Structures are given as structure tokens and as C-alpha cells.
Amino acid sequence: MSSSVSGSIRKRIAYLSSPELGIRMDKAKILKWKFLLLSTLIFILWYTVRSPRTYRDIPQPHGPPKTCPLRISEQTITPLNNTKHFLVSAYMDQREKGLDIRIIGIFKRDSIQPLYCLFCCAGQLSNKTSPATILQHSDNFGFPFVTTDVMCQIPENCMATHVSVLTQPDSGMVFNQTLLPIRNQKTSEKEEKKLQFDFTVCISNLFGDYNNVLQFAQTLEMYRLLGVDRVVIYNTSCGPDLDRLLQSYSQEGFVEMVPWPIDHHLKPSRGWLFSESGGDVHYFGQLTTLNECIYRSMDRSRYVLLNDIDEIIMPYQHNNLMSLMDMLQQQHPNTGVFLIENHIYPKKPFGGNEKGLLHQWKGVPGFDILEHIYREEPNRNIYHPHKLIVQPRMVQQTSIHEVLMKYGEYFKVPPDVCRIIHSPISMPRPPEQLHLDTRLWDFTDKLLPSVTTVLRRAGLLGSQGQE
Known part of the structure; x- marks a missing residue:
């Protein structure tokens, strides 16, 4: 009885250590990983199509990236979405308390509406907007469009590099918006005097x-x-x-x-x-x-x-x-x-x-x-x-x-x-x-x-x- 058992064990050990079995097991692992990968890709594709995209869906890096996750305007005159207005340029202007950014624009005088500022902070979009203060210039010589300043306050703990102007306070759906670079950035007191x-x-x-x-x-x-x-x-x-x-x-x-x-x-x-x-x-x-x-x-x-x-x-x-x-x-x-x-x-x-x-x-x-x-x-x-x-x-x-x-x-x-x-x-x-x-x-x-x-x-x- 013992000799037959030992012979059976020796046969099983020989079978398990055979190269044919190793090949069959490797193929099974490969098929398993292919299945998992394909399933993951199908799920991602289904989720992307089914779910609305917001800037929160973009993976945020640990360090500040080189660019913001929205289109940056390279024009000197940029139409403002969903309005009859145009934006020209944005500048850091901290001479007035609570108004940090001045955006120079050309607005249609009879179509002024509430606006909101969304900032890109060191490569990441802020998770909330701030209401804008709109200042029409007093000289317009009777023309329908007038030079206008949009004044924005930078959120706390935001190293603002770019700004966008929205017509709604919700900052979620912003992928069709355009960012303006913020100029006149100040890095030190010494540089301000130069x-x-x-x-x-x-x-x-x-x-x-x-x-x-x-x-x-x-x-x-x-x-x-x-x-x-x-x-x-x-x-x-x-x-x-x-x-x-x-x-x-x-x-x-x-x-x-x-x-x-x-x-x-x-x-x-x-x-x-x-x-x-x-x-x-x-x-x-x-x-x-x-x-x-x-x-x-x-x-x-x-x-x-x-x-x-x-x-x-x-x-x-x-x-x-x-x-x-x-x-x-x-x-x-x-x-x-x-x-x-x-x-x-x-x-x-x-x-x-x-x-x-x-x-x-x-x-x-x-x-x-x-x-x-x-x-x-x-x-x-x-x-x-x-x-x-x-x-x-x-x-x-x-x-x-x-x-x-x-x-x-x-x-x-x-x-x-x-x-x-x-x-x-x-x-x-x-x-x-x-x-x-x-x-x-x-x-x-x-x-x-x-x-x-x-x-x-x-x-x-x-x-x-x-x-």
C-alpha cells in the first residue's frame, strides 16, 4: 500500500514539475490579465460617455504642472462665451483692497450681466468661482461698446497664474472656456521696484x-x-x-x-x-x-x-x-x-x-x-x-x-x-x-x-x- 502511494505521489510531482504544465499556467495568467485589462478599458469608456466631464475628473498632479487644464487664449481680443462682450488682457492690480485682478475688456453697454471669475492656481483650477465687479468707463462717446474693467478677487491659498470669466457661478462645466494669462506678476518687493x-x-x-x-x-x-x-x-x-x-x-x-x-x-x-x-x-x-x-x-x-x-x-x-x-x-x-x-x-x-x-x-x-x-x-x-x-x-x-x-x-x-x-x-x-x-x-x-x-x-x- 505504501509503495503504491509513494509511486502515485512521485507521478504527481513529476506532472506538476513538467514544462508543459508551466506553459499552460503562463497562458492562463496572460489570458486572465488580458481579460482584466479589457474589462477596465470597457468600463472607462462607458463611464466617460455616460458621465458629464468636469475639471474635477482630471487627475491632479502632486506638483504644479506647466500648464492649466483649459485652453489659454493667444489672441489680443477674446470673445467671452455666451455674451456679446470681449476680453483683452488680465493684469495683477492689488492697489484696491479685495480687488486683485483687472481684466480689460470691451463690453456691450446694454447687455451687462453678473459675471464670475475662475482662477487657475499653480496649474490647478480653483474649486469655486468669485463674483466679479464690473466697471464701465465713463467715456464712451455714445457708442454701443465701451471699455470695461472686470475686477476679481483671488481665492485664499491660490497662486493665480490664469483667469477665466464665466456667466454662471457654477465652476463645474468649464471645458469650453478660455483662460487669460495674468500679467504683472510680482514675486518680491525688490522686483516691484525694478x-x-x-x-x-x-x-x-x-x-x-x-x-x-x-x-x-x-x-x-x-x-x-x-x-x-x-x-x-x-x-x-x-x-x-x-x-x-x-x-x-x-x-x-x-x-x-x-x-x-x-x-x-x-x-x-x-x-x-x-x-x-x-x-x-x-x-x-x-x-x-x-x-x-x-x-x-x-x-x-x-x-x-x-x-x-x-x-x-x-x-x-x-x-x-x-x-x-x-x-x-x-x-x-x-x-x-x-x-x-x-x-x-x-x-x-x-x-x-x-x-x-x-x-x-x-x-x-x-x-x-x-x-x-x-x-x-x-x-x-x-x-x-x-x-x-x-x-x-x-x-x-x-x-x-x-x-x-x-x-x-x-x-x-x-x-x-x-x-x-x-x-x-x-x-x-x-x-x-x-x-x-x-x-x-x-x-x-x-x-x-x-x-x-x-x-x-x-x-x-x-x-x-x-x-
Whole structure:
């Protein structure tokens, strides 16, 4: 009995240790794992189709990822879902308690509704929204769309990098929303005091087939001589020659071009008053771009000049803008807005012994601002416009000729200290109404060669200019 049992045991051991059995067991394990994997994939697919997706379904990493789990806008004008409004840019602005983020937008005035802010905090969406404060700018000139600030409060323990605006307080279904990057992020007190530029000029809008190359080059080079470090230009469209010049300036770094396709979203007006010009928004969104430029420059530039390309803010008792502003700030230490009086310099043909257009500039599109040396005396008995030099950190909202909301005081600079040389294309006046003013000629020794250099670099001089 014992020998038969032991023989049976030996046979069973031999069977269990045979290679054929090992192969059969490995195949069984593989089939089992394949079944489990297939079952898991089927369940995930069923759950995804059957269940609504929210941002909470996205696995959250332990460390902050590089991007937020929503689409980030790369446009300068972003439509706001489920509204007639548009968002432009978002900036950190903690000058007012409880209002940390300022989103600059263009809103339809008769369609204002409650809005809510949703933040991306170091790569993760916040689990709740915060109600927004909506501030329409007081200047709209009668147009249906107005520059509007959406003010948001950042939630506690949120390192906010991006923000989205919602029409409903529920933050669950947000996958069709777009995030705006939050600019002017502050990482330390030391960094807050560090400014890259002394002076920035904001040119609000280029549109149509504007191609006045010579005037543009002269004005930019004049500003460079006066101490301007950067010029920001909002470009809807321009002529081909001017585009070549601006591309050259952009590559150099002196000009920052901001695409401004306002005509893709609204019907922009070419005039400043709705009752006369019609359209959706004032003068291609000029009010919005001026405000956007102030916040774009707030942490980078000590001063910002708000004016048009046919205007030069010219000091008359100093040879550069820094010397002018040092004097004005010493005399008016609490002032953040300086109003510069506008003076028109219409074109008047030169006489026989006066300088004319340089030979090497002939053929360059546009006119020579050095020919505009006759100044019209303004009528101060009626409203007379000014343009602005501002400290951007002391401005909340601006219009074209005045600041709407600010900190500190403002000061009207006497015209014998500083005035605007405004050179329109053609505004003839009787000679008895004009006064000779050759202030621009004080800079010709440096201005003429610098203009020639930039025109040549952009390939805009003819064969005569290349000699």
C-alpha cells in the first residue's frame, strides 16, 4: 500500500514539475490579465460617455504642472462665451483692497450681466468661482461698446497664474472656456521696484492703408533722441511700406507691435462721435488700447506718453524728457498725470532760403515733419485738448485727453515748458494766424542721419538714397 502511494505521489510531482504544465499556467495568467485589462478599458469608456466631464475628473498632479487644464487664449481680443462682450488682457492690480485682478475688456453697454471669475492656481483650477465687479468707463462717446474693467478677487491659498470669466457661478462645466494669462506678476518687493524703461510711448491705433513712412520714421527717431526707450503700437492694418519699417523697428526691439484685429469682431468707427460716424466702437477701440498700454507698461516703465503718431511731446526748456520730468516731479511731487497742451503745426510751403525735403528721402512715402514749422495759436476760450504723460502706477482708467480715475494729482504743464507739436497732413491757415517755431530743427544734426539709417535698414530708400 505504501509503495503504491509513494509511486502515485512521485507521478504527481513529476506532472506538476513538467514544462508543459508551466506553459499552460503562463497562458492562463496572460489570458486572465488580458481579460482584466479589457474589462477596465470597457468600463472607462462607458463611464466617460455616460458621465458629464468636469475639471474635477482630471487627475491632479502632486506638483504644479506647466500648464492649466483649459485652453489659454493667444489672441489680443477674446470673445467671452455666451455674451456679446470681449476680453483683452488680465493684469495683477492689488492697489484696491479685495480687488486683485483687472481684466480689460470691451463690453456691450446694454447687455451687462453678473459675471464670475475662475482662477487657475499653480496649474490647478480653483474649486469655486468669485463674483466679479464690473466697471464701465465713463467715456464712451455714445457708442454701443465701451471699455470695461472686470475686477476679481483671488481665492485664499491660490497662486493665480490664469483667469477665466464665466456667466454662471457654477465652476463645474468649464471645458469650453478660455483662460487669460495674468500679467504683472510680482514675486518680491525688490522686483516691484525694478523698471526696464524710463519712457514708453503708446500709439493707440493704426488702421486702413496708412503709409506715411517718412513722418513715422522721423517721429520715432525724434522720440529716441528725447529719451524714449520703447514705443507700443496697436496695429489693425497699415500700408506695405510702413509695415516694412515697423518690422525693422520690431526686430531692433525699439517698437513693440500688438496685433489689434478689432475689425474682425466689431464694426469700428473712423470717427470719435457715434452720432456723426456710427459703428460699434469709438475709433477702432482707441480707448481700450490706451488703457491696455498703461497696464502693459505699469511694471516696466517709469512714465508713459499717450499720444498719436502725428504728435510729438516736445520739451522747450530741456533737451530730453528725463530732465523735464525730473524738474516737474520735484516741483509737483504728488502728481501722477501731466497734461501737455496741443498745438497744431499745419503745412506751409517753404520760401526760397528755407530747408526742404532731403534729396535722399525723395521717393519715400509720406511727408517731412521738418516742414511743419508754423504754429497755430490755440483758442483757449473754448475746450482745448491735451495729451498725457503719466506715471502708470498712479492711473486706474484713462480717456484720450484726460485721466478718468487716478491716484494723486494732475498738473497742466505751461506751453513754454512743454507742448505738443501736432503735424497734421494738411490744415491750411492764413499766415497772420501762424507763428514761426523751428524747435524741431534744434535736433536736425542727429535726426537727419538717424532717419536715413532706419529707412536704409528697412530697404525703403531708392537708388538715390543708397548713394
